[in-house]
Amino acid sequence: MLKSIEKNNNLLFVDPDPLDIKLSKNSFLNNFLNKIMKNKGAIIGSVILLFFIITSALAPIIAPYPVNEMNFDDSLQGPSLEHWLGTDEFGRDIWTRMLYGGRVSLLMGLFAVTISGTIGVTLGVIAGYYRKLDIYIMQFIDILMTFPSLLMAIAIVAVLGVGLTNAMIAVAISAVPSFVRVVRGSVLSIRETEYVEAARALGVKNWRIIGKHILPNVISPIIILATLEFGGSILSAAALSFLGLGAQPPNPEWGALVYVGKSFLSQAWWMTLFPGLAIMLVVLGFNLLGDGLRDALDPKSN
Amino acid sequence: MNQPLLSVKNLKTHFPIKKKLFNNGTHFIKAVDGISFHVNKGETLGIVGESGCGKSTMGRSILRLIEPTEGSIMFEGIEVTTLNQTDLRKLRSKMQIVFQDPYASLNPKMTVGAILGEALSTHQLGKSAKERKKKVENLLLKVGLSPTHIGRYPHEFSGGQRQRIGIARAIAVNPALIIADEPVSALDVSVQAQVLNLFQDLKETLGLTYIFIAHDLSVVRHVSDRIGVMYLGKIVELSDKKQLFQNPLHPYTQALMSAVPSLDPDIKKNRIILTGDVPSASNPPTGCAFHTRCKFRKNVCESVNPREIEVIPGRFVNCHMYDHEFREDFK
Secondary structure, eight states, rough: OOOHHHTTOOOOOOOOOOOOOOOOHHHHHHHHHHHHHHHHHHHHHHHHHHHHHHHHHHHHHHOOSSSTOOOOOGTOOOOOSSSTOOTTTOOBHHHHHHHHHHHHHHHHHHHHHHHHHHHHHHHHHHHHHHHHHHHHHHHHHHHHHHHHHHHHHHHHHHHHHHEEEEHHHHHHHHHHHHHHHHHHHHHHHHOOOOOOOHHHHOOOOOHHHHIIIIHHHHHHHHHHHHHHHHHHHHHHHHHHHTTTSSSSSTTTHHHHHHHHHHHHTOOOOOHHHHHHHHHHHHHHHHHHHHHHHHHHOOOTTT | OOOOOOEEEEEEEEEOOOOSSSSSTTTEEEEEEEEEEEOOOEEEEEEEEOTTTSSHHHHHHHHTOOOOOEEEEEEETSSSTTTHHHHHHHHGGGEEEOOTTTTSSSSSTHHHHHHHHHHHHTTTSSSSHHHHHHHHHHHHEEEEETTGGGGOOOGGGHHHHHHHHHHHHHHHHHHEEEEETTTTSOOOOOHHHHHHHHHHHHHHHHHHHEEESOOOHHHHHOOOSEEEEEEETTTEEEEEHHHHHHHHOOOHHHHHHHHHHOTTTTOOOOOOOOSSSOTTTSSSSSSSSTTOTTTOHHHHHHHOOOOOEEEEETTOOOOOOOOOOGGGOOO
């Protein structure tokens, strides 16, 4: 076989399957958008999230009443045209308070995910890449994981003290282990690939290998996890506030609204139902979007 | 005779397995178990052997991508095994590797320009980005690709083209030695020939030296000057290409050679069919590793490790059959 080809040594290079079709530069992005658009769950999730993000952002403009103004004449009113979602025991408009509460809840989620993501990705990359440190980091993470995350968040708040910032830190810390585990696992598989080996054979420095070869290839699971953790963090933060460990009255965080409403559950169901519904919808939205992203970013699904 | 470019002495790479709580890594996979050879400047040393015999581990151990357990690797008069990371990094430009799987050896998130540019900037070849781009374009031309491919991603290329990119990355840093780890076994046969010819062309124009690892005998025959046959972590026969194919000495080599198909249908071949499986490298047979499948087996093979015997100058074989000491046993 080879001998016959040897004779035609001066044959020009002809690729058996030429790929000279002009591929657009952002084929990856286009492909990704196509997949997302086909995923109904992701669309519904995005719409829900966009609704809450926009209404929270525009809260000062679209809120019909001042957020903390009390009006005892209107206390514990059911949903009506004047007060769409009713009023609380001090006559404050629930819709208004939910708009402002959304800002707190969403921001808490954002900060918690940012903090836990940064710490988690750093630790995960170190554990996955520098194998000697792996056992120490992972045993520490395993210890953290033995606590249910809400229980750990409560413990952290108990140490740091009650308050919004501390609740946020507590939620962030309790979300770190899942980031570490996911990132470490991905890094472990990427560091054994031949292109990382090729980079090492070239003498590329470790931090450059991490930055250029490993991080870009583990970014998909990180994005997916961050989306899912976003919802989880909002839920945890709301749970902490509900337990009275997070946002303090009169601060209108969603969890705190549910907490206040629970005392009036038999007289004013709207005080708990609507903030609770908001929490549920936002978490649902993030989960739907996260699942959609997972399917869209998975190279195997076409 | 001038000094060889690379000389490997008694190289061993063992992997610990089964780390038990109270029995800390006493068990080893002996992937490479005492290999010695040398490569002269400008020649191609082919390494053949079946899957799992340690060919790739040997190649990676020479580059210290896997840390060897024991032995010495002299490259251009420098002992590689004891180099610290900084010196090793500098030396890396002199020894490069081309991988087997062109689909796994290129980062899917980097363009061809970035992949080759990284090789250049790591070793400060090309002062400015513009100069490097020029060099990258030259490299692409050298390996038979077009400079217009510079902004494309690996998934836009076919297997053969990807392997060319892998080769371009290896030659980008002006190496003296390239370890080619089964560089064509993942390619179609028609593309294989083209890539092999590219290797030959580059060897002539750039004065390269190759260690060419493969399991395809016809491929090794095509490219090599000398060939080493590996079995279970050891080189059992090391010889000139011509002599090896005409007159294989080691029983394992004989079995391999008998499996090479011939173009002439009239030649009746005595095919030697090996029975049994390759023994596990974690628990290799005593004595000669091949004795479990060897048809010339004698008692001595089961107990005594064969020595390396220089049958004629430059031709080594690890078999008792050619050892004067055991001549009596094989009468």
